[in-house]
Amino acid sequence: MKELQFKTNINCGGCVSKVTPALDTAEGVCEWSVDTTNRDKVLTVKTDSLTASEVIATVEKAGFTAKEL
Numbered sequence: 001m002k003e004l005q006f007k008t009n010i011n012c013g014g015c016v017s018k019v020t021p022a023l024d025t026a027e028g029v030c031e032w033s034v035d036t037t038n039r040d041k042v043l044t045v046k047t048d049s050l051t052a053s054e055v056i057a058t059v060e061k062a063g064f065t066a067k068e069l
Contacts, residue, residue: 001030001048004055006066007040015064022062026050029058042069 010019016034023032028049035042043066045055052068059066 001046004045004047004050004052005069006043006045006052006055006059007069008034008043008059008064008066009041010034010043010059010064011036011041019059019062019064022058026055026058028054040069 010016013036016036019034023029023045028047029045030048031046033044035044043055043059047055056066056068
């Protein structure tokens with residue numbers, strides 16, 4: 001399993017709840033979390049099959065931006 005990290009604009013609980021369905025249903029996502037206290041709003045995704053660009057596409061579909069760290 002690999003851990004991918006992204007700088008995002010997911011900056012509050014409301015934003016987290018909007019992106020939750022997309023990440024929870026994404027095939028290959030084992031675990032994920034967003035550190036909204038970090039200035040870069042770091043999204044950490046543990047996956048056994050997804051690439052960084054696939055995670056970014058999932059986040060963008062939910063209406064947010066993500067950039068690999």
